[in-house]
Amino acid sequence: MAAPDRAVGTRVVGLTGGIGAGKSEVARLLLAKGADWIDADAIARDIVAPGSPALDAIVAAFGSHLLDAGGALRRKALGAIVFADKAALRRLEALTHPAIRARIAERVAAARAAGRGLVVIDAALLLELQLDRAVDLVVGVVAPESVRVRRVQERDGLDAAAVQARIANQAGESALRARADVLIDNAGDRASLSDQVDALWPRLQPAG
DSSP states (O other): OOOOOGGGSOEEEEEEOOTTSOHHHHHHHHHHTTOEEEEHHHHHHHTTSTTOHHHHHHHHHHOGGGBOTTSOBOHHHHHHHHTTOHHHHHHHHHHHHHHHHHHHHHHHHHHHHTTOSEEEEEOTTTTTTTGGGGSSEEEEEEOOHHHHHHHHHHHHOOOHHHHHHHHHTSOOHHHHHHHOSEEEEOSSOHHHHHHHHHHHGGGGSOOO
16 A cells, blocks of 8 residues: 555544454544544455455465355354464465455545545554555554453453453554554543544644
8 A cells, every 4th residue: 555645635544453442433433523434344354255366365275164154254263263373364464464455545545536534544453454654643542451351252252362362463552552643542431532532633634
């Protein structure tokens, strides 16, 4: 994904945070204020739809047992493999990340062509995808690990060990703090989160 052209008036913001930190809730608050939302998780699901080149590559690499009766990817089964084996995770990333980056670039280009003022790329793997190099501002959402584990357990029905394995395979909070331009602390309630987004909103607007 090429670096953004700041002359066209569209501001591209990268929004990231570890699993359970609440970045997608921040994205929804920004969407309600008028931002365009590019959901990298949704794109990651779309690029492995039945019949897609990425799904064919995953099956070739990891086996046809990862397909259900309808030919769709059994995502939890794949997750059980890659979150227990860093080499397998890196192999999966090599198969999927180029397609995710390309689809995001297409969505950003479309937003620019439509004259949108603010585009938010919501991506847990923003740093791993190297999208932090292609945005105007990186916003990181952080929360204590104990809070994140509890949220994901309640949301996804996973045990604590499974959640911690996923956390261990994402960029650590120290890397996020080092590379983010703005940090949002989501250890509290939704009202506190909303107040922080309100305070951030003017900074996200395109210049001029």
